[in-house]
Amino acid sequence: MGITTVIFALLFYIATIILFAGLGYKIYQYATTPAPLKIPTMPAPRTKGGVVVRMLGEVVLFKSLFRSNKWIWLFGYVFHVALLLVTIRHLRYFVEPTWWWIDLAQPFGKYAGFAMLLGLAGLLVRRIAVERIRYISAPSDYLMLVLLLMIGATGLMMSFVTHTDIVQFKAFMLGLMYFDWQPIPTDFVLLAHLSGVILLMVIFPFSKLLHAPGVFFSPTRNQVDNSREQRHIAPWAAELEASRSR
Amino acid sequence: MAGKKEYTVPEFRPYPVIPILQEDAMVGDGPFIAKPNHQEDLGFPGELVENWEEKAIEKMGDMLKKYRSLQVYLDSCVKCGACTDKCHYMIGSKDPKNMPVARQDLLRSVYRRYFTFAGKYFPKLVGARDLTRDVLDEWYNYYHQCSQCRRCSVFCPYGIDTAEISMAAREIMAAVGHGQKYCNEIIGKVFKIGNNLGLPEPALRDTLEGLEEDLEDDTGVAVKIPLDVEGADILLVTPSADFFAEPHIDGLMGYAKVFHEAGVSWTVSSYASEAANFGMFIGSYENMRQVSLRIREAAIDLKVKRIVFGECGHAWRVAYSFLNTLAGPFDFLDQNYPIPQHICEFTLDMIKKGELNLDKSQNDDKTVTFHDSCNVARATGMGGYPGGQFDIPREVIKAVCNNYYDMPPETIKDQTYCCGGGGGLLTDDLMDIRIKGALPRMEALKQVVDDYQVDHLAAICAICKSQFTKVLPYYKFDMHMIVSVHQLVSNAIVLEGQEVDDDE
Numbered sequence: 001m002g003i004t005t006v007i008f009a010l011l012f013y014i015a016t017i018i019l020f021a022g023l024g025y026k027i028y029q030y031a032t033t034p035a036p037l038k039i040p041t042m043p044a045p046r047t048k049g050g051v052v053v054r055m056l057g058e059v060v061l062f063k064s065l066f067r068s069n070k071w072i073w074l075f076g077y078v079f080h081v082a083l084l085l086v087t088i089r090h091l092r093y094f095v096e097p098t099w100w101w102i103d104l105a106q107p108f109g110k111y112a113g114f115a116m117l118l119g120l121a122g123l124l125v126r127r128i129a130v131e132r133i134r135y136i137s138a139p140s141d142y143l144m145l146v147l148l149l150m151i152g153a154t155g156l157m158m159s160f161v162t163h164t165d166i167v168q169f170k171a172f173m174l175g176l177m178y179f180d181w182q183p184i185p186t187d188f189v190l191l192a193h194l195s196g197v198i199l200l201m202v203i204f205p206f207s208k209l210l211h212a213p214g215v216f217f218s219p220t221r222n223q224v225d226n227s228r229e230q231r232h233i234a235p236w237a238a239e240l241e242a243s244r245s246r
Numbered sequence: 247m248a249g250k251k252e253y254t255v256p257e258f259r260p261y262p263v264i265p266i267l268q269e270d271a272m273v274g275d276g277p278f279i280a281k282p283n284h285q286e287d288l289g290f291p292g293e294l295v296e297n298w299e300e301k302a303i304e305k306m307g308d309m310l311k312k313y314r315s316l317q318v319y320l321d322s323c324v325k326c327g328a329c330t331d332k333c334h335y336m337i338g339s340k341d342p343k344n345m346p347v348a349r350q351d352l353l354r355s356v357y358r359r360y361f362t363f364a365g366k367y368f369p370k371l372v373g374a375r376d377l378t379r380d381v382l383d384e385w386y387n388y389y390h391q392c393s394q395c396r397r398c399s400v401f402c403p404y405g406i407d408t409a410e411i412s413m414a415a416r417e418i419m420a421a422v423g424h425g426q427k428y429c430n431e432i433i434g435k436v437f438k439i440g441n442n443l444g445l446p447e448p449a450l451r452d453t454l455e456g457l458e459e460d461l462e463d464d465t466g467v468a469v470k471i472p473l474d475v476e477g478a479d480i481l482l483v484t485p486s487a488d489f490f491a492e493p494h495i496d497g498l499m500g501y502a503k504v505f506h507e508a509g510v511s512w513t514v515s516s517y518a519s520e521a522a523n524f525g526m527f528i529g530s531y532e533n534m535r536q537v538s539l540r541i542r543e544a545a546i547d548l549k550v551k552r553i554v555f556g557e558c559g560h561a562w563r564v565a566y567s568f569l570n571t572l573a574g575p576f577d578f579l580d581q582n583y584p585i586p587q588h589i590c591e592f593t594l595d596m597i598k599k600g601e602l603n604l605d606k607s608q609n610d611d612k613t614v615t616f617h618d619s620c621n622v623a624r625a626t627g628m629g630g631y632p633g634g635q636f637d638i639p640r641e642v643i644k645a646v647c648n649n650y651y652d653m654p655p656e657t658i659k660d661q662t663y664c665c666g667g668g669g670g671l672l673t674d675d676l677m678d679i680r681i682k683g684a685l686p687r688m689e690a691l692k693q694v695v696d697d698y699q700v701d702h703l704a705a706i707c708a709i710c711k712s713q714f715t716k717v718l719p720y721y722k723f724d725m726h727m728i729v730s731v732h733q734l735v736s737n738a739i740v741l742e743g744q745e746v747d748d749d750e
Contacts, residue, residue, distance in 0.1 A: 026321070029317065030314060030317065030318055033310075033311060033312075033313070033314040033317050033318075034312065034313075034314060035313070035315060036312065036313065036571070037531075037567065037568055037571060038567045038568065038571065039315060039407065039410070039567070039625070041396060041399045041400055041405055041407070041624055041625075041660075042623065042624050042626060042627060042632070042635065042660065043627065043632035043633045043635070043636075043660065044627075044632060045632065046630075046631065046632060058403065058404075058405075062403055064328075064400065064401055064402060064403050064405065065326070065401075065403040067400070068328035068329070068332070068402075068403075069327070069328045069401075072326050072327060072328055076403075123326075126327070127325075127327075131266065131267055132264070132267065132327055132330035132331065132342070132345060133325070133326075133330065135267060135342045135348065136325050136330065136342075136345065136347050136348050136351065137325055138325075138371070138372055138373030139370070139371050139372075139373075140364070140368075140371050140372045141324075141325050143371075206362065206363045206364045207372075208321070208322070208323060208324045210321040210322055211322040211323070211324050211403075211404055214318045214319075214321055214322030214404055215322065215404045215405075217314060217318045218315075218318055218319075218322070218404050218405040219314060219315050219318075219405075220315070220396075220399050220405035220406075220407050221404070221405040225627055225632065227566060227568070227571070228566060228570060228584050228586075230570075231570045231571060231574045231575050232570070232571050233571050234312070236312055237535075237571070240535065244539070246542075246543070246546060
């Protein structure tokens, strides 16, 4: 077993711990921080069921973004849907034997890679070309897109140009999961691809990628419009009432 | 006060193009800073404390634990740019820092520096920066160019609400001794006297008696505006501007006529003679709560069964969305009515029940459009169903007025543009941004003026009414275009026993 295998095995473990622990902490933080006031953006649903529908509209269709700007919606939506398909396709490296729906997703996931690059490229071009978006962009905003583009491009290269030893790679991945390490294929494109993914996993809980859990905790989107009917009070606000005379 | 200043009024855009940015277009010192006594009345330090940087960061940390909105919104923005062309102040001023995301970033950059791993170790990479005096001054200037109208939050894919951020920023500034004079002075007046205008009970009684005389002269009917009547059914809480500002006052007379015709007993309270709650503007839960508790106490003292709110935008937000939280539970009120109820809900109910004798032709000399006040539209409801806040005022207007046209759809309802004077900006020291911020609303108005000969702009918000009175002339409109919705109601009501004057 070579040094490359050891390095990547350890990196994967560390990245996985950082991703899940970091994300778990942020989700815990969001869930336990009170929202002291009712602030849904109106008109808002009057029932919990209505809120589920509203959230689905945001998460599945990006409805608010669609209302806002058709170009950002188009590129953003294409990127996210493609990313989902690509991710589903990648599940086959972690499961043996693969489930039927992972098999079904293979051809879609394969070509979704192109759509993903297209969406990302569109977002990057807008970030550079549109004055307003350029103004609000920090270096990390460009680099995030570049990183995703690099991951996508190296992935596509392995699908369509220079194949890696995918059977050996799957053995490596399964080996990681069952703590029975197997050698990793050492071609450059694969290692670049994996390095990108590891970096993405590590920065996820520390970056704007937190929009993924964040959207579910956004009070303007997930609150029910029932303030007149039901009293809503945060624990810290209830404490203030101790001094109230009546 | 200094003499009349000249302001550059932005020109109407032939097409609604997104403006090219003009960096530092609105750079400046911001509004007048609160004097020590304004600050101390509200429980804030009198002036900028010595270790303010430390205190500000401490306050921010404290707020991050208290407000999920702040924590989630500071983390979640991906800088997609969807909000960048949605703010009326950005459209009117072209200053990039008036783009909602850029306004948020003034605070977010500091949040990142002190509260995130990336900002602590790689500040340049993620646009994090130290809290310096320049940053504080920038906060003060640009967080007082946000009217907390929430238009950006409608369009954000994560619902990030810049109002939440600007409220937090103002709370932090007030907490380190750097509050805004206009808001803080006014809140102090509410604590001391009961209303924003500082109108004490005897003066208020005088004013209301004068209005009763006017009403009787006008109609020949003794319509009352009762003050501090114990045992009345309804407590009317209305912005104090309704007691003497134009065109607000005609709205108040409208409410009085509606109550009179409905045959209900009602009263105004001198203790809670203010619907507005500027505690919201400065982001201070505690000040907002103290102001709200006056309404609870007045309702208990006067032994009323119901609370009805007059025409006021952010007041209706605090009433509809926050009052139950801040000053509830209201188990001592009649549970058969909404608590609290909006005057438009009350009036429409009376119209539907046929309690009001209306002569629509009295408004035939007017062609009316309706300005959805931002807080009513995007932060409240009416009628108990989503969108009631759009329909109910329009139904009231259409019931009393034959000629009504809406402004373009992308400028009304939940996409409405703020009047430009909300959120604690309705002060002369912010006139420049107020004029510029009114541009999108004025453009929409221009369209219906040109297309349908609209000559009146109706609103249900005291701030909108004051702002338009001031700003309409800058855009070459008649300042008298702006009317209260209940002024239209007032015109059309034929009171029992009233002699109708035909040549009016």
